[in-house]
Amino acid sequence: MNDRTSAPEPGAVALETGPTPLPRRIGPSDLHVFPLALSGTVFGWTADGPTTTGILDRFAELGGTYLDTADSYAGGRSEIMIGNWMHGRGDRDAFTIATKVGKNPDNPGLSARSIERAVEQSLQRLRVDAIDLLYLHIDDPSVPFDETLLAVDELIRAGKVRYFGGSDHTGNRLIEARIAAAQSGVAHMVALQQHYNLVHRAEYEAQLARVAAQLDLGVMPRFALASGFLSGKYRSRADLERHRRGGEVAAMLTRRNLRILHALDRIASETQSAVATVSLAWLLSRPHVVAPVVSVSAPDQLDVAMAAPHLVLSRQQLTELDRVSE
Template sequence: MATKVGGETGKHPVDTSKKHILEAVDKSLKHLQTDYIDLYYTHFDDEKTPVEETLEAYNEIIKAGKVRYIAASNISPERLEASFAASEKYNLPKYQALQPHYNLVEREGYESNYAALAENYELTVFPYWSLASGFLTGKYRSEEDLNKSVRGDSVKKYLDQKGLAVLKALDQVSNKHNTSQATVSLAWLMAQPHIGAPIASATSEKQLKTIFEAPKLTLDKEDLDALDQASK
């Protein structure tokens, strides 16, 4: 079981202070009706609380048995490295996992700024928005398609030369393996270094099956090369 602390811009104040974390974890335990949380994420970083203060809070709730491991989501590379340095210096808990924005049409941010950190600190990576708000399912291919769901505005930016090239490559690979574009997209993520599992949601049994098929699909070098070339 995993959940987050630190707030989300526009919904809750971003706060990674010790006081906030100690209060928030008890609320989460009550809300989730559980005795402990397996993986507790720093959702957003307020970038003003000293990283050692945040880690001290985690140390306290881990010792209390409320949390088993900690992870990071929207934290800058600099603050993430500072957190590992503080963990080492003060013998505090270390982040075990990373949840970045990463998929076939959003590669630059993670690969340029976080992939080396995942390698260096042996982080397990759980990418969010793995299907780019549904774009990588192949559902949206024109301006007219944007009206198919409330997510249309979110995927409009992908309807460019690169995005359409990715869809073309997904079509080719999915036809080759007699599967869906979404399954191929998730399988591509799972083939990347340090990926534990992509995060994807389902609103129907059909979509759930698409997710379940991804771990069973092994993409060969030809598949990976085609997807890499289209998405870079």
């Protein structure tokens, strides 16, 4: 972008607006990652092989290191595509691989048998010896935490999993899991993946933020751009029809949320950044947030997202976003 005095065009990106971002540590683990995670949710589903390869190549080119997938994404095809891509590059150690178990119909739930089978199959699809970060994709109250935690601990002791975390757990259940792990003398969670963004704050901030701090969990916000709403793409019903979106995104077209977009517009203009970049930079300013999880459908969409860790928002800009999104 040559004209630094004018506002950027939609999708514009400035990767050098701030200092080079340092890798962030995931909780108390020894995993350090670039502060943005690439989701594999569309790989093998809406993104075909060449598109997936292009997205992964661009992510690596921009310094990305943290790949997030699940054994249920596209029936396991997401893991296969990521595994084949890494194998082809021959640099598996350059990436932190996170996957999730519990939702695949072949190995449903969090019983010891399901977890063991799911991890073995994920290892094969990913073509790796160990999963860096294993998420419990669901909270399965039908299985005692002791059984789930012991199964994960055995996998860690066997070198097949390095660390694990929770997803879709309440604060009380996270505390219950920590107590159970302490009593059993097994590994405890180091990370939490949770729905969290500028338009969806209350669920996380009401209780989970306090628990994450108390338990020293690295937080990975999912739906970090609110299904694309926080990219500024959807501002009217006409926009939804143009992009064939509805449902959840349509419900976001409220006065409050449009005020958030207006504030993002102002800050994007001030910082010569894109709206999505500012949205993610706000998330990265929150306590214990390590790496927002983003999904893209094309390689060039990554440039805007990957600019976020380079953007340092002022105290005044952060305060404005906090105020309009309360």
